[in-house]
Amino acid sequence: MTDRMGNGTGTALLDDRPAAPAGPPRLDRDALLRAQHETLATPRMAYGLLARMMFKPVDLLYGKEGSYTKFAMLETIARVPYQAWERMGYWAVHRHAGRSALARRVFERIVEARADQDNEQWHLLIMQDLVQRAGQRQSLLLHKVAPWLIAFFYYHVSWMLFLVRPDWSYRLNAEFEDHAEHEYMEFVAAHPELDHLPDPGTYGAEYGRHRSVADLLRQIGHDERTHKLDSLERMREPRVR
Ligand SMILES: [Fe+2]
């Protein structure tokens, strides 16, 4: 008998390990266009004080209009709440270690938070690639120090909120994702030339390759919508029971 690895041992086959979450769905061209129109036809959420405390300085420092450098900055801080939830999740798993069903449900949320961090990481790498290809300059203060400071604020707000009112932590992230979704879709609408610029596909093997930079950005915008909807869903049952 040979096992899956082709070894001629008598070892019994293990059940297949469940795959990690695949991340947001990848859309075709028509669906991407539809997604853009849906976003543009949907008003933005009413952003609370904490969200506005982040969006205001971002607009002041990077401009109200979208740009690759502004998006790179937003993606730097986008994965922060998922990191905070991952950390809180491990703390909860540890606390509930004696109750396997509950610990498992908490762990499912950790896996989900990690998949979303990975998705945001690809967004960041893609944005950095577009910044470089467009030959745009990034300064130490504006593109390293400022994102770090805002990320620091966001991280601590996220886990502290999660501790006292997890639904508020999810709501804050939903607002952040809603903002990102609209920023991407509005940028694509304002730059029709991007429909004729081929997707360089630098991270095509990992993220998928689209026909144009416009479609690539629409896909990222749709990912943000998926993140938003997940957070709104989580708000309804914020604590794992
Ligand atoms: Fe993102």
Ligand SMILES: [Fe+2]
């Ligand atoms: Fe996101």
